[in-house]
Amino acid sequence: MPAAPLPRNEIENRLSELPGWTLEEDRITRTYRLPSHFAAAGFTVHVAQIQDELNHHSDLTLGYNTVALSVNTHDAGGKVTERDLALAARVMAVAPGHGAR
Numbered sequence: 001m002p003a004a005p006l007p008r009n010e011i012e013n014r015l016s017e018l019p020g021w022t023l024e025e026d027r028i029t030r031t032y033r034l035p036s037h038f039a040a041a042g043f044t045v046h047v048a049q050i051q052d053e054l055n056h057h058s059d060l061t062l063g064y065n066t067v068a069l070s071v072n073t074h075d076a077g078g079k080v081t082e083r084d085l086a087l088a089a090r091v092m093a094v095a096p097g098h099g100a101r
């Protein structure tokens with residue numbers, strides 16, 4: 001998958017298809033709220049599995065009942081690329097199954 005930095009307008013356009021995800025200082029971020037701490041921990045493990053599968057890893061933070069992701073592409077100098085958006089889309093697809101919103 002290409003790891004070329006994307007222009008801001010393209011990122012913003014693509015984020016319109018990723019509800020809740022925002023662009024903050026060359027990172028895309030999203031905080032999910034879960035029904036319980038245990039659900040949040042399980043969601044964290046699932047996200048880690050997806051990240052290893054994609055070989056693309058966010059800063060993944062587990063809170064009491066939240067899971068926060070913040071990601072850009074290190075190999076592209078810390079800029080947002082298709083790889084970040086692909087990760088966000090995969091996470092978005094599995095979130096409902098965990099009760100994450």
Ligand SMILES: C[C@H](O)[C@H](O)[C@H]1CNC2=NC(N)=NC(=O)C2=N1
Nearest residue numbers: 055056057058072073074075076
């Ligand atoms: C060697 C390994 O393939 C690279 O370091 C991978 C691992 N996970 C990664 N994660 C992120 N966010 N950006 C990268 O460029 C990246 N590269």
